[in-house]
Amino acid sequence: MKDFIRIRGVSKHFGDFVAVDEVDLDIAKGELFSILGGSGCGKTTLLRMLAGFETPTSGTIEIDGTDVTYQAPYDRPVNMMFQSYAIFPHMSVEKNIAYGLRKEKVAIADIDRRVDETLELVQLGDFRKRKPDQLSGGQRQRVALARALIKRPKVLLLDEPLAALDKKLRERTQFELMNIQDELGITFVVVTHDQEEAMTLSTRIAVMDKGRFLQIGTPLEIYEYPSGKFVADFIGTINKFNGTVKSVHEDSIVIECVETGASLAALGKHEVDVGQFVCVAVRPEKIFVGKHKPDNDDDNMMQGVVDDLGYLGNRSLYRIRLADGKIVLVSSQNRRRSAKRFLEWDDEVWISWRPRSAVVLLD
């Protein structure tokens, strides 16, 4: 079923401040959808409107064909996992998890069975009698998840679900979340400021800034085909070359770079005019670096010196300074084992990339 959640023209104003600005969004059933943005971009406000804690200033929200715009939180087929986890400190793990069912007046036997199942699902069976202050951060996160899942909501909202966990635990929990989502088929809407988290978890991502969506797409689309400079910068790192369009061809354009004077080719159909000011952007891992001039004449290439380098084990990061002082970031896999570094500080190098690797950004 398409368009399980339909958000139409939703705005939220707090006094003069516009937190969410005329947003439209469709989320399909069973999706793991992420709303990604920096702090104050409006993502949490949007999530709270889905949960029913805020009422939109204008617009409508539909879930599974029902208009829930003005429904109270306790009437919505939606549950939320809070960033603070909001575990009731005076109740045991078991009681916390059972709370939602108890409010629904489910029969005691059914509650017990479902609590057992849910504890099993989040692997907390041994901790059911514990009080929240006797749990580790990871266990608390699971209690919060279990409590939100037990009512089998149509939509589960997760506010920064992994932000409070340390890195190793975060990676493991990420995959557990994906497995649980897959198993239960519940639609997940995740709000996060962590682009890596959004990339690994999500089927689709909406990048949000100043209360609006800048781009909605799969992680691959967002990374490889960012719609503008903000998205390109927000997700990963990217090198940007500003320039004017020199010529437009059937399936490529050529740009004259303002800073370096080099001619840069970018593949793809672009709605641009000759002389228009654009930006060519290339991800660091798509740039090759070497001491010799590359053979392939179709490649975009430039000369520079190694300004700085960082050895990360699996890959190395280079800051290459071009003739005019512009810095280009290059990330290169350390495929061969070697006692000596492949490049040293102040080495004169060539950098190059395929025309198909570059993105043309218009804004």
Place this chain on the structure above:
Amino acid sequence: MAASGGTSKDQTWRRVTIAIPYLWLLVFFLLPFAIILKISLADPVIAQPPFTPTIDEHGDLAVSADSFTFLLTDKLYAITYIRSMLMAGAATLLCLALGFPMAYGIARAVPSTRGLLLLLVVLPFWISFLLRVYAWMGLLNNYGVINNVLMWLGWIEQPVQFMYTDFAIFIGLAYSYLPFMILPLYATLERMDLDLLEAAQDLGASRTRAFWDITWPLARTGVIAGCLLVFIPAMGEYVIPYLLGGSESLLIGRVLFDEFFVNRDWPLASAVAIVLLLLLVVPIVLLQRYQARSQESAA
């Protein structure tokens, strides 16, 4: 580990810091208590001091439980204790009923106005307690503000007798001790994570349900602390019953005063004080246990 082991100098300091509160308790609580106990076991005489010495002229121990026997046989004292307890209990409940919404309101106010509201709660302390009770006399008497307003509104034909009644004592106690209820309640309510209430609502609880499921149990420490802080001093209160109450409204604080200064029966007065203390020990121990437990769970 320097922190756990510690040098001998550290040890000395630790002992000194622990000794100070114990010394304080010894000098200002245990010692006076021992003196009161000693007096309560003496017989009254017309002399200076007005009680017989514990060791008589033959060097023998001279104690008598007469005062306690009298206290237990005369029903008047039992009635007075019960009346005091009921009065203090009623005032505590009124303080809770008034104080909880006030503390809740302050805790949920914008942080910048919270300070101002708390200041307003403690502001009455800047005026003498006696003056404030006097002010209530002006409000409650037959031609006082309250009666005048009620008559002007046409709700009553002639003044209602508020002054010199138990009702006046009740109002006076509740008014005087309200801040002691509000402050501990505010402290617990202010600490509460508001996400908890949203989580409860998200899981299907109405606002009222969420209050009883989450806010109320989490405020329990504050409720208990506040109730004891009001109940304990209200129980032995003297000034308010004396100024606002009638001559027939017998409360223990007043009996205590009368025995000491009117009848000059120091042993009986001391016995009254000791029984009062024993009655209050139960709630005090409860308070201590509760504080210890809440500190434990906070750690």
